[in-house]
Amino acid sequence: MDFNLTQEQQAIRNMVREFAAEEIAPRAAEIDKTGEFPLDLVKKMADLDLFALPFSEEAGGAGADYISYAIAVEEVSRVCASTGITYAAHVSLGCMPVYLFGTAELKEKYLRPMLRGEFLGAFGLTEPNAGSDAGGTQTTAVLAGDEWVINGSKCFITNAAYAGAVTVTAVTDKGKGTDGISAIIIPRGTPGFSISSNYDKLGLKGSNTCELSFDNVRVPKENLLGERGRGFKQFLKVLDGGRVSIAALSVGIGQACLDASIKYAKQRTQFGQPLINFQAIQFKLADMATHMELARTMYLKAAWMRDCGLKYGKEASMAKLFASEKAMAAATEAIQIHGGYGYMKEYPVERYFRDVKLMEIGEGTSEVQRMVIARHLNS
DSSP states (O other): OOOSOOHHHHHHHHHHHHHIIIIIGGGHHHHHHHOOOOHHHHHHHHHTTOTTTTSOGGGTSOOOOHHHHHHHHHHHHHHOHHHHHHHHIIIIIIIHHHHHHOOHHHIIIIIHHHHHTSSEEEEEOOBTTBSSOGGGOOOEEEEETTEEEEEEEEEEEETGGGEEEEEEEEESSTTSGGGGEEEEEEETTOTTEEEEOOOOOSSOTTSOEEEEEEEEEEEEGGGBOSSTTOHHHHHHHHHHHHHHHHHHHHHHHHHHHHHHHHHHHHHOEETTEEGGGSHHHHHHHHHHHHHHHHHHHHHHHHHHHHHTTOOOHHHHHHHHHHHHHHHHHHHHHHHHHHGGGGGSTTSTHHHHHHHHGGGGTTTSOHHHHHHHHHHHHTO
8 A cells, every 4th residue: 555646646746736836826815806717827727737637648638647636636726716626627527528428529529629728618417406416407408300409507507607518417308217317518609508607606706607598509419428318327427536626625725724724823922922832722733634634545545546447436425525524624723723813804714714615515515425425335
């Protein structure tokens, strides 16, 4: 059992860490304040081949492993969670369905441009009445000749306003339950396909979150991903990889909370000595450090299992559940350590607190993760 990163993994981590510190970190507070989508940073990430990391060279990728990609997500999220979730959603949810299930033609038309950063990708799963119950999808797609005619809506979709195409789930065979759901690619600009970004969010202000509407949207029947009726099983597979990335994102935020808390505790003096000398503060820091180290190890294990071709759904859910909840706890403790200053925007921990909450909700809530884990234990 080797816990050391390979030389390539270390090089990728160091490269992303340097880029994040020099390019993203100085703008993180302003991105949160203005809600600006940092398109220039996204393009720079593409230039560094970060979007291409976990994809084969044959598909136009960089040929790296999923561990390297997850590490990159952590490093970006450590300085700016908005940029981190933009990155994670593009790779795990935007690109991965096309990579795993698309035909050679679809990969050439959509995947390669997404890996190069010519446009972002998005995954339309959640609906107003189908959140945790993703099998309750109400969007429909009817085959009419050589085209799918799509009607319905999606909500809370990341990156959609900057996506060249969105993969959506839709009911293609009514009466078959989850076996009647398929995944279909809808290009941006298709008549009847509208995108709006009107959410006023608690955190992740620099992340693009959209509502999608489909009014008799017509796309070629060749835009179907994989087999008809396999969409539900496809997105379950996609979500496993996405949960690993959300675990890594959570660790990035949690580590930022720990770093900020250590720095503040060393500088802040009360009762004639630095806060870090007090056992109450030391215990908080020790717990935060322990939890982040365990969460990091868990997401790396899940990523390693994926790279080895092993079943990793249970481990992905465990990593996502533990990392997100402990990162949320770390953010709470970071504000407590900072005291009144932690409640002010002058210090970054209040941003971390707002950003990290979504990690317990997106890619399946904590409750859903516990359901998934329990099902694995009962199988």
